[in-house]
Amino acid sequence: MERKEFEHLMTPAATRAEAYERLSEVVEILRVHCPWDRVQTRESLRPGMIEEAYEVCEAIDTGDVDNLREELGDVMLQVVFHSMIADENGEFSAVDVINEECEKMIRRHPHVFLEQEAKTVDKVLEKWENIKVQEHGEERHTDRLTSVPKALPALIRARKVQKRAADIGFDWDDPEGAFEKLTEETRELKEASLEADLEHIREELGDLLFSVVNVARFLDVDPENALERATEKFTERFGKMEDRARLEGKDLKDMSLSEMDDLWDRAKAEE
Numbered sequence: 001m002e003r004k005e006f007e008h009l010m011t012p013a014a015t016r017a018e019a020y021e022r023l024s025e026v027v028e029i030l031r032v033h034c035p036w037d038r039v040q041t042r043e044s045l046r047p048g049m050i051e052e053a054y055e056v057c058e059a060i061d062t063g064d065v066d067n068l069r070e071e072l073g074d075v076m077l078q079v080v081f082h083s084m085i086a087d088e089n090g091e092f093s094a095v096d097v098i099n100e101e102c103e104k105m106i107r108r109h110p111h112v113f114l115e116q117e118a119k120t121v122d123k124v125l126e127k128w129e130n131i132k133v134q135e136h137g138e139e140r141h142t143d144r145l146t147s148v149p150k151a152l153p154a155l156i157r158a159r160k161v162q163k164r165a166a167d168i169g170f171d172w173d174d175p176e177g178a179f180e181k182l183t184e185e186t187r188e189l190k191e192a193s194l195e196a197d198l199e200h201i202r203e204e205l206g207d208l209l210f211s212v213v214n215v216a217r218f219l220d221v222d223p224e225n226a227l228e229r230a231t232e233k234f235t236e237r238f239g240k241m242e243d244r245a246r247l248e249g250k251d252l253k254d255m256s257l258s259e260m261d262d263l264w265d266r267a268k269a270e271e
Contacts (some may be wrong), residue, residue, distance in 0.1 A: 024094065027080050031088075042085060049078045094117040141168050155224045158213040166217075182211045240267035 013019035030037035053076040059068035083094035088172050106113045144164045189204040216223040241263040245252050
C-alpha cells in the first residue's frame with residue numbers, strides 16, 4: 001500500500017521543471033528512509049557514475065533508444081545524488097550546478113549569445129578552447145596537458161594529451177614518423193622482455209601503447225573505439241570457434257593450441 005505522504009510522487013510529471021522536482025524529492029526521501037541510500041558517499045557512488053556513463057555509451061552504440069532513455073535517467077540520478085550530498089555538506093546545491101553549467105555554456109558560445117560571429121565549426125572550436133584556457137588560468141603549455149583528467153580511460157587520456165601537445169606544434173610532420181616510433185618501441189619492448197625486469201617491461205609497454213595511440217590519432221581513428229571493436233570481434237570469433245568444437249563433440253580446454261588455431265582460422269574464414 002502506498003504511503004499517503006508520498007502519493008504525489010506516484011504520478012508522472014508533465015513538465016521538465018516538475019520532472020526534476022519529482023526526481024529530487026524522490027532522492028531526498030531515499031536519503032532519509034532507505035538504509036542503503038542514507039549511507040552513500042561520493043566515494044561509494046563513484047563506481048556507479050562511471051558504470052552508468054558507459055551504459056549510456058553502449059545504448060548509443062547499439063541504437064537501443066528505450067535503453068538509452070533508461071540509462072540517461074540513471075546518469076541523472078547520479079547527478080542529483082551527488083548534488084544532494086554536496087548540499088547536505090553545505091558546499092553547493094543542484095541549482096548551483098545547473099546555473100554554473102548554463103553560465104559556462106553562455107560564456108563559451110559568444111557567437112550565439114553575444115554579437116560575435118563564428119561562421120565555421122573550426123572557428124567555434126577555436127573560440128571554445130581559448131575561453132577554456134582563460135577560465136582555467138593556464139599559464140604554461142604543460143598546464144594544458146596536466147588538465148586532462150587522470151580518471152579518463154588511458155587510451156582516451158593519451159589521445160587528448162597528444163592532441164594538446166600537437167596543437168602547439170610538438171608533433172610529427174606526417175604519419176611516417178609515428179609509424180617509425182611504433183617500430184622503435186616494439187623493438188625496445190622485445191629487448192626489455194629478455195631482461196625479465198618487470199618494471200622496465202611495464203615502461204616499454206606503456207611507450208608502445210602511447211605510440212599506437214599516436215598512430216591512431218594521425219589516421220583519425222579513435223583508439224578506444226578501435227580496441228572495443230577488436231575485443232568484440234575476438235569475442236564473437238571465439239564463440240564461433242567454441243560452437244564448432246562442440247559440434248565436433250569437443251571441449252576447448254581439452255584441445256591443443258594447434259587444434260584451436262585450426263578452429264579459429266575456420267571461424268575467421270566464415271566472416
